[in-house]
Amino acid sequence: MLQRVCLAALLALAVSDRLVGEDVQQRVDPYWMLLHEPAVVEALQLDAAQARDYQTLLDRLDVEYFPLRNRQREEAYAGLLKLVEEAQMELAKILKPKQAERLQQLQVWRLGDAAFLRESVAAKMRYTGDQRGRIERIIADAEQAAKPLYEARNRGEPPGPIEEEYRELKAREQRDLLAVLTPGQRAIWQDLHGAPFDVARLGQPRFKxxxxxxxxxxxxxxxxxxxxxxxxxxxxxxxxxxxxxxxxxxxxxxxxxxxxxxxxxxxxxxxxxxxxxxxxxxxxxxxxxxxxxxxxxxxxxxxxxxxxxxxxxxxxxxxxxxxxxxxxxxxxxxxxxxxxxxxxxxxxxxxxxxxxxxxxxxxxxxx
The missing domain is CATH 3.40.30.10 (Glutaredoxin)
Structure with missing residues (x-):
C-alpha cells in the first residue's frame, strides 16, 4: 500500500510534535496527538453521546498536558505516558470495538513508513535479520534526503517544486520498503492500515x-x-x-x-x-x-x-x-x-x- 504524503502535512505534524518535545514524542506513539485531530475523530464516526464524552475527556486531560511541556525529559515522558494510559482506559468505555480498531489503524497511517520499525508491527511481520537491516537503511536514507526539503520549506521557498520532490522521495522509499517484504508480509501491512485515510488531513490538532x-x-x-x-x-x-x-x-x-x-x-x-x-x-x-x-x-x-x-x-x-x-x-x-x-x-x-x-x-x- 503506497501512502500519499505531502511535505506540508509532515511539517504540520512536526510542529504539533514540538508541543510535546521531540525526544518525548519519539518515545510515545502518536496516540495522544491523534486523539486531538478532527480528521481522526471524523473517521471514528462518534454518535452525539460519544462525541460529548470524548471531548469532555480530552478537555480534562489537556489541563494536565500543557504543564508537562517544560518539565525535565523523564518527568515529561512519565506524565505523558500516564495521560495516554488514562485516555486509553477511558476510551475503552466510550468507543465501540470497531471504532477502537480503527483508531489503532490510524496510528499506523500517522506513523507512515516509520511504522515498519514499531515493535508491535515487527512482531506481526516477523522480519528476518536481513529484512530488518534493509528496512532501517531505507528509512534512514530517506530521512537524510528529506532534510534539505524541510529546511527549504521552513525558509519559505516556493512549495510546489519542494512538494513534488518530496512526493517522489516518499514514493521511492515506499516502493523500496515493499520490495523487501514477502507477499504475505505485504498483506499484513495492508491489513494494519484498514480503509484508506488521507494523512494530508493530519497536522491540525486542537487542544483546550x-x-x-x-x-x-x-x-x-x-x-x-x-x-x-x-x-x-x-x-x-x-x-x-x-x-x-x-x-x-x-x-x-x-x-x-x-x-x-x-x-x-x-x-x-x-x-x-x-x-x-x-x-x-x-x-x-x-x-x-x-x-x-x-x-x-x-x-x-x-x-x-x-x-x-x-x-x-x-x-x-x-x-x-x-x-x-x-x-x-x-x-x-x-x-x-x-x-x-x-x-x-x-x-x-x-x-x-x-x-x-x-x-x-x-x-x-x-x-
Whole structure:
C-alpha cells in the first residue's frame, strides 16, 4: 500500500510534535496527538453521546498536558505516558470495538513508513535479520534526503517544486520498503492500515488552551479570561520586556492588532520576567508604551501562567480559535534565521477568522 504524503502535512505534524518535545514524542506513539485531530475523530464516526464524552475527556486531560511541556525529559515522558494510559482506559468505555480498531489503524497511517520499525508491527511481520537491516537503511536514507526539503520549506521557498520532490522521495522509499517484504508480509501491512485515510488531513490538532491565571496585575487594562473571549480569535504571546528575541516580534504584533482591528480578534501579552529588572511592573509599563504595545498584558511575576502553559522559551506565541482551542504554536522569533513564522501565524489567524464557532470544534457526531 503506497501512502500519499505531502511535505506540508509532515511539517504540520512536526510542529504539533514540538508541543510535546521531540525526544518525548519519539518515545510515545502518536496516540495522544491523534486523539486531538478532527480528521481522526471524523473517521471514528462518534454518535452525539460519544462525541460529548470524548471531548469532555480530552478537555480534562489537556489541563494536565500543557504543564508537562517544560518539565525535565523523564518527568515529561512519565506524565505523558500516564495521560495516554488514562485516555486509553477511558476510551475503552466510550468507543465501540470497531471504532477502537480503527483508531489503532490510524496510528499506523500517522506513523507512515516509520511504522515498519514499531515493535508491535515487527512482531506481526516477523522480519528476518536481513529484512530488518534493509528496512532501517531505507528509512534512514530517506530521512537524510528529506532534510534539505524541510529546511527549504521552513525558509519559505516556493512549495510546489519542494512538494513534488518530496512526493517522489516518499514514493521511492515506499516502493523500496515493499520490495523487501514477502507477499504475505505485504498483506499484513495492508491489513494494519484498514480503509484508506488521507494523512494530508493530519497536522491540525486542537487542544483546550489553559485559562489565564489571574495575578491581579495588568498593563493596558484587563484582558479578561479566555472563556470571556469565546467567539474571537486570540493570540497569546509570552515575553519578557528586556528579551531581544521578544522585541524583534513586536512589529508583527502591532501589525496584527491594526490589520484585524475590525474583526473578532484579540491580542494578549503575558509578561513573565527572565531577569530581576523585568520584575518591576513600572519597567514593563514604560517599555510597552515606548514600543506602542497597547494590548492588555498580564503580569506573570511568579511564573504561574508560564508553567501552566508549559513554556520553555521567550517568546512563545499561541493562536487560539473561537472555541478556545490551541490551533498554532511558535516558539521563538517569528523571523528567526530566515524562517517566516509571521506569515505562517498570520495565515493561521486569517483561516481561523473565517471559521464559524462550530467549525472550531474538535469533535462532531456522525449522522
Amino acid at each position: 488552551a489553559p485559562e489565564f491565571l489571574e495575578t491581579g496585575e495588568w498593563v493596558n487594562g484587563t484582558g479578561g479570561t479566555l472563556a470571556s473571549l469565546r467567539g474571537r480569535v486570540v493570540v497569546v504571546h509570552f515575553y519578557a520586556c528586556g528579551c531581544i528575541n521578544c522585541i524583534r516580534n513586536y512589529p508583527w504584533y502591532r501589525d496584527w492588532q491594526e490589520r484585524y482591528a475590525d474583526q473578532p480578534f484579540s491580542l494578549i501579552g503575558i509578561h513573565t520576567p527572565e531577569v530581576d529588572d523585568e520584575r518591576r511592573i513600572e519597567n514593563v509599563r514604560r517599555k510597552a508604551a515606548e514600543e506602542r504595545l497597547t494590548f492588555p498584558i498580564l503580569i506573570d511575576g511568579r511564573n504561574e501562567n508560564w508553567n501552566a502553559w508549559g513554556n520553555s522559551m521567550w517568546p512563545s506565541v499561541y493562536v487560539i480559535d473561537k472555541e478556545g482551542r490551541l490551533r498554532h504554536f511558535w516558539a521563538g522569533e517569528l523571523k528567526w534565521q530566515g524562517m517566516d513564522g509571521e506569515r505562517i501565524a498570520r495565515d493561521r489567524i486569517e483561516e481561523l477568522l473565517r471559521e464559524t464557532a462550530g467549525e472550531s470544534r474538535t469533535t462532531g457526531a456522525s449522522g
